[in-house]
Amino acid sequence: MKYFLAMGVLLLVGMQTALAQTKPPAKAPIKSATVTKPIPGKATAAGGLVASISRGKAVYTQYCLTCHQVDGGGVPRMNPPLIGTDYVKGDNVRLIKVVLQGFSEKVEIEGDTYSNTMAPHNFLTDQQVADVLTYIRNSFGNKVKGIQPAQVQQVRASLPAAK
Amino acid sequence: MKSTFLRLLIGMAPVVSACSLVAAPLHEGDKPAKNIVAPAEPNAGLKLPAGFTASAIIEGLSRPRHLAVNKNGDVFVKLEKLRDGKGIVQLHLGADGKATITRAFGNFPGTGIYIKKGFLYASSDEEVFRFKLDNNDNVADETPEKLVTGLISRNEHEAKAILVDNADRLFVNIGAFSNSCQEEDRKKGSMGQKGCPVLDSAAGIWQFKTDQANQHYGDGIRYATGLRNVVGMDFNYTDNELFVMQHGRDQLHDLFPDLYTEQQSAVLPAECMYMVKKGDNAGWPYIYYDELQKKKILAPEYGGDGKKTAGENAIDPAIAFPGHLAPNGLLFYTGTQFPAKYRNGAFIAFHGSWNRAPEPQEGYYVVFVPFKDGKPTGQWEVFANGFAGVDKITSPGQAKHRPCGLAQGPDGSLFVSDDAKGTIYKITYKGK
Numbered sequence: 001m002k003y004f005l006a007m008g009v010l011l012l013v014g015m016q017t018a019l020a021q022t023k024p025p026a027k028a029p030i031k032s033a034t035v036t037k038p039i040p041g042k043a044t045a046a047g048g049l050v051a052s053i054s055r056g057k058a059v060y061t062q063y064c065l066t067c068h069q070v071d072g073g074g075v076p077r078m079n080p081p082l083i084g085t086d087y088v089k090g091d092n093v094r095l096i097k098v099v100l101q102g103f104s105e106k107v108e109i110e111g112d113t114y115s116n117t118m119a120p121h122n123f124l125t126d127q128q129v130a131d132v133l134t135y136i137r138n139s140f141g142n143k144v145k146g147i148q149p150a151q152v153q154q155v156r157a158s159l160p161a162a163k
Numbered sequence: 164m165k166s167t168f169l170r171l172l173i174g175m176a177p178v179v180s181a182c183s184l185v186a187a188p189l190h191e192g193d194k195p196a197k198n199i200v201a202p203a204e205p206n207a208g209l210k211l212p213a214g215f216t217a218s219a220i221i222e223g224l225s226r227p228r229h230l231a232v233n234k235n236g237d238v239f240v241k242l243e244k245l246r247d248g249k250g251i252v253q254l255h256l257g258a259d260g261k262a263t264i265t266r267a268f269g270n271f272p273g274t275g276i277y278i279k280k281g282f283l284y285a286s287s288d289e290e291v292f293r294f295k296l297d298n299n300d301n302v303a304d305e306t307p308e309k310l311v312t313g314l315i316s317r318n319e320h321e322a323k324a325i326l327v328d329n330a331d332r333l334f335v336n337i338g339a340f341s342n343s344c345q346e347e348d349r350k351k352g353s354m355g356q357k358g359c360p361v362l363d364s365a366a367g368i369w370q371f372k373t374d375q376a377n378q379h380y381g382d383g384i385r386y387a388t389g390l391r392n393v394v395g396m397d398f399n400y401t402d403n404e405l406f407v408m409q410h411g412r413d414q415l416h417d418l419f420p421d422l423y424t425e426q427q428s429a430v431l432p433a434e435c436m437y438m439v440k441k442g443d444n445a446g447w448p449y450i451y452y453d454e455l456q457k458k459k460i461l462a463p464e465y466g467g468d469g470k471k472t473a474g475e476n477a478i479d480p481a482i483a484f485p486g487h488l489a490p491n492g493l494l495f496y497t498g499t500q501f502p503a504k505y506r507n508g509a510f511i512a513f514h515g516s517w518n519r520a521p522e523p524q525e526g527y528y529v530v531f532v533p534f535k536d537g538k539p540t541g542q543w544e545v546f547a548n549g550f551a552g553v554d555k556i557t558s559p560g561q562a563k564h565r566p567c568g569l570a571q572g573p574d575g576s577l578f579v580s581d582d583a584k585g586t587i588y589k590i591t592y593k594g595k
Contacts, residue, residue: 063351066417066518073560075517076583077226077243081560104318104348115318117342119350 049134049146056135059128063121064136072140078116080109083140092147096155099129126152207588208564210549214502217547217590220262220578221254224585228274229324229492230570230578231283233300238262238570238578238587241276241285243322251276251285253302254587262587268305269294274394275325275335276568282373284333288321289314291335293373311371311378315340315364319348320392320410328398331373334405335383338392339366343412343464344448351418355464359448362388366447368396368407368439389444389477390437395493395569401507402537405439406481408490408511412451412462413518419463427469429522431455434488435480436509436532436539446477454483482539487516488526491567495534498575501592508533510546512566512579517559524556529566529579547590550581 060068067079074081082088087095087109102120106113121129126149134146207219226243233239238254246252249267256262275286283294283302291314292307310333314323320338327333341348344359359366364380367388371378387407395408416428423431432451437443450459450473459474461467484490492512496505508531515527529547533540552563559565564581571577577590 061521062420063417066414066520069517069520069558069560071558071560073558075559076565078517102350106318115321117319117348119347119353123351 049138052131052134052146053138055128056131056133057139059124059132060135063124064132067116067118072136072142074114075116077112078114079118080112080114081140082136082142084142085110088136088142089144092151093155095133096129096147096152097159099124099133100152100156100159122156126150126156206549207586208549208552209547209588209590211547211590214592214594215590216593217588218260219586220256220260220589221264222584222586224252224580224587226582227568227580227585227587228322228582229276229568230580230587231276231278232570232572232578233278233296234573235300236572236574237265237300238572239276239278239283240580240587241273241568243272243274243582245270245272250287251283256589260589266302268302269307274322277325277327279327279373280331282327284310284325284327284373286323286325286335288316288323291323291325291333291371308376310373310376311335311383313379320365322394324394324396326396326398326405327373328405329400329403333371333373334386334396335369335371336390336393336396336407337365337367337369338394338410339447341366341448342414343418343462345418345464349414349418351420353418353464355448355462361448366391368393368405386441387439387443387445389446389449390439391447394491395511397493397495397509399438399495399507399509399534399537400497401495404537406493406495406509407437407439408493409435409437409445409447410489411435411486412447413487415463417518422463422467422469425521429519430486432460432486433480433483434486434490434513435484436482436490436493436511437478438481438538439478443478444476446474450474450477452480452483454485457483482532482541482543484511484513484530484543485525487519489514489516492529492569492579494569494571494577496571496575496577498571500575501577504533505531509539510569510577512569514565514567514582515551515556515559515562520557524559524562527551527556527562527565529569547579547588 068074068082072082099121102118104117129152130147130149137144206217209217225246227240228243229241231239240252242250250272251269252264253266254262255265271287273287277284281296291311294307295303297303317340319340324336339361341361344356344361345353347353368386369383370386371383390409392410393407411432411434415423416425433454435452449465453460458472461471461473490511491514494510511530513526516524527550528545530543531546532543550564550566565583566579567582568580579588
């Protein structure tokens, strides 16, 4: 398997070179526990993007990792991946709501359905939610603008009062 | 992206070995393939006890779950994802050891499939059907009878495993739509619901009739309760006892971090095999079985602290395995092909863990449990390993194959399904 991996990387690199003019280089998501290098100059509250990502990693490890796994790959058919999904890359409000309200619906996520219950994580602070989402948006091969605590606060205020 | 990447890698495997970068010596008599075909890895990549061989009879089925074999050795496979609109495929083994799909039917996806007395039974996540078989054990009519309908399926533990006993009783597992019956499912610190209402319609084995159409809950009997989620179950026909494998509850550390370490949470609670009699209660959600203390422990949702025992009336497991291995298939071996020690013992297909993270994952193998006088001897061993294709799994997506269903062929061969890449394996004993 190591050989195949090595070959795969070699081939991918080869393909990338071939496709370099047309496509951005693909990332190898296999070992994507590493954080994608942050986009410089886009700072979040409380110490900037790098600090937010590192706090977010701690939140992720404590509250999300069991289900979405260390590489963001999720669990086939149970917990969806956080790699390049429309939810992660897309609308900020929808993404914040997933964390605050939880998620348990038979919907397709990148072509598959998932059978498990994600509880509302409304016990996390605005800062924690912003940090964890900024972390996943800049990890596992994702590279999307971070989330600000103020955005979380706004979404939280718009939701029916939590139990 | 990840799966595309993996598929790419697997697609490349033959190319790689054809370039002989992988130093796999050619056996005498082997000729290098002219056309590049998938290289026959010895035993299809599985590690088995001496004298056993394995082959992949077919690959790429859409999430094959449970299996049933007819008297001619054809394998009926229940698919969890429809293939060209069909949820069951019939496989016929050719002289070359490869299977072809000879028929596809049944327009529902699902897990359960079972053959008994001239009928093929199959389940979706809400219903149970049966197809009449002809004298050759082929399906006589592709339009099934609907036996049971309206079973609960709520985005958690939906698979309905099925069995029919010699007295024509239909047994259906209905898994809990909850992890541990918390007021808010899987929410940190949320306490257990008083008089857990999930037990009314799920978390147990229900019994229905085989000769009555459109049965609802009211037409059935809750045969046994307090079983969180059972996917593998079988009769030990030597003494007609029903044995089930329970998937134990998840996330002790996530939900109660002050009471359980990550390491404890990775191995607790046990995955239990129970011998179930009518009216039995295995204790979910109030208790779980701790295989280290060898005790029934009060669940933290109901005031437990990891030490307090409870559940005096709950049955004890027949044998307990480490946590989260996810037993999806159970089969009592009645054949004579395998050596004598296997006769009337149990094979268990462990799908492999996910909620051991951040600890390494475990499972992804088929285990053998020797039985004596209708009870497990207490020892168990890994029988078939190597499904995952990697030594260490930190994230379940890394596993190439995940064992799920088991069935025995008329010649005593053992079939294993893999619902990740859709492979069906045949394991035979060739002797020393």
